[in-house]
Amino acid sequence: MVQGSCSQKDHEGVRTRLCQLPSPRGYRYMLTTMQDPALELSKLNGPNSSHVKRREQPLIDRIVRGEEKGGYYLIIGPKGSGKGTMVLDAMRKINADGVSFCESHPDLEVFRLRFGKALDFDFYEDWQGSLFSRADPRNGGPALDIERALNKLEKVALRYALKNGRPLVMAFNNIHLFPNTEEGHSLIHQLQQRAEAWAEGGILTMVFSSDDYWCLDVMKKNASRMRILSVYDLSATESLRALRHLRRQEITHRLSTSGTGGEVQLESDQEFRRVYELVGGRTSYLARVARADNMIDEAEAMIESEKQWLLSKIGLIPEHDDDVMDEQKWASCSWLILRHLAQAGPTLHPYPPVLPSIPSKADVEYCPVPDDDGKHVRSSSSVNITPPVEISSEDIVLPKVTYEEARRIMTRADFLEALDHYHVVAIDLQHNVRPDSTLLLRAAQQVIAVEGFDKDLDTTRDRVDQIEGLHRQNELTVKEPFRVMFDKRDGKPVWEVIGLGESFVPEGEDEEEERQV
Structure with missing residues (x-):
């Protein structure tokens, strides 16, 4: 529940806050301003900190200023390309007036706290209603708490839009950190539903950023006002x-x-x-x-570190044990696509x-x-x-293949998502598969240039086929070789098994007579 005390307005890092104050008729709400913690952290190194201004920065500036209405945005691109930095730079230019920034987290309980901190929304952390046999409001889980915070945020957005004539902006950074499970998908859909409704009303603009492709795949199903920016x-x-x-x-x-x-x-x-x-x-x-x-020495050390990390994840073991067959199956299929991309990429002169x-x-x-x-095409x-x-x-253009072609090269359809998660490859909006970076491309080129790499790759794949073949076979083993002899005695057929010892006892004459009776 939002507390009644309000912070004072500052000249930098200003953002809106909703205060719930007691009144004779219940509660009244008042808009105030406060400092944005994300902006304060980003300003520790000063305004001229070491980062690069990108070509997408003017568009991000207009979005954060609230000039882009009628939609919400998904910024997708590989890690380290400056997605979050662009949003923070845009916030710094307007002193974060009407903007809030929230980092994602795999644990939804932690994200609930971060979301509350970004909005200055206090949940029922010190609930003592159990002393009076009242149910804890947090029993519904983090999704219900986030829904309560969104309800309060909607009231703030309505009043802010009427007062200032522009929407609020809420940025969620690194939403790929949400668990790629039903629970994480439900949270993304929960935020996306509010983003669709608020974009239509022009009261709040949500900005999402992600390193992985699966977030785009999840959000694209229900997207009607989403605009995508690839970095x-x-x-x-x-x-x-x-x-x-x-x-x-x-x-x-x-x-x-x-x-x-x-x-x-x-x-x-x-x-x-x-x-x-x-x-x-x-x-x-x-x-x-x-x-x-020394810049060149540092660059070469980064390539060597990337190569060793790559080998630790998908290194080949030609004569591997059957216990690691699944890991080597993934590694060998991964090197099929990496070898194809490394051979197609530009060489280092x-x-x-x-x-x-x-x-x-x-x-x-x-x-x-x-x-x-601000002259651009608007679309719903x-x-x-x-x-x-x-x-x-x-330019160094990273080699690319289509998603369909990558599946054929790997001979598997379920390994690309894991490679994207580990930042080995990157999948863009057009379903093109590339190496995640030039650094990783150079590391892969060094690995495949080692003498005997192709032989090790073929040996690993043959070993996987052998182990899978052994798992599909049933073997029957006989302890002693035996021989069956057929003969006639007194006009009756007789057969005898030699070599099984006492484990085989021929049928007696008494049993044969009883069977005939």
Whole structure:
């Protein structure tokens, strides 16, 4: 239940809060403002923290400002591509006025608490009604508590929309962390139903972000006003500019911290290009490499770490025991699709070409694609609103196959979801299957380049077939070889079994006479 005390309005991190206050006729509700904890945490490193502004940022800014009505949004893309960072950046620009941010969790009880904290909604944590033989309101489980919070949020959204003329915004980050079970699907449907109704009324816009494809598959069944934004890696030009910008920030910070001062000396364009060929355009990888002492050594160490992690998950054991047959079946099928993608992907050249110098104005905070002043197509159906990307010859394009083709290559239809969950492959809106990142592509290329890999893969698959064949066979074993002899004695047929010892006793004459009678 929401408490009666209200916090004071601050100039930064402002968001709306519903207070329930006692009155002579029951309770009255009052809108107040408070600080958003997610925004406060994101501001610990300052406004110029090491992250990259993406081409999708203007669209996210309009969504968070409440300028996009009549729909709700699903941002889907691989991990580390900047989905949550874009939402937090947009919140920072408007001081989180009318916006709330909530992180997902596999345990729905934990998510219930996080959702209540994001809304400043207090559940019945200190319920003492059992002393008076009253039922605990929390006996209904987390779904019922979340429904109560959504009911209160609806009252806030109605009053806020009437007062300010724009909808509230509620962002749920990493919804793929919800359990991929009936319970998790029910929670997603519960939130989606409210998102559909509130988008139609224009009182609240929900924003979901996910790394895995299964969330899109679950939500697409009931989506009529959902708009989907796919996030990919940066292009070569964007990556090199971002890397130079982050590297300059890091070196400047080191010089200011040490107190030595001096001019900032950046690496050559050839070294920046080499780093891009190693790690690709993933924003989280670029930020990590830019903070290293030696960028190329750090990139190669990241590839080696990714390769060892990959082998720990789907490493091949050619002469494996039958107890690990199911694991090796999954590993061998996974390497079939990875080998196909690694062979189709761009190879790593020993000496990358030197690109022309990048202008110094790129070292300032930039946006690859300018804002379109809100001019775009609105639709009430589930549509793809991903900004188009022009691919140049300098870009590292990850190889892709269709979902149907990937199932044929793997000879299985149930292993792709697990690979997507482990971030080995990524599935986009068009059902294209790609390596999750350039880093993983380089790791897979190193694994398949080892001498004897194809032989080990074939041996592992043959061993799986042998074990499955043994499980399908029934074997009959006789302890001693025996021989059956047929003869006639006194005009009667006689047969005798030799070799079974006392385990076989011929039928006696008395028993034969009794049977004839």
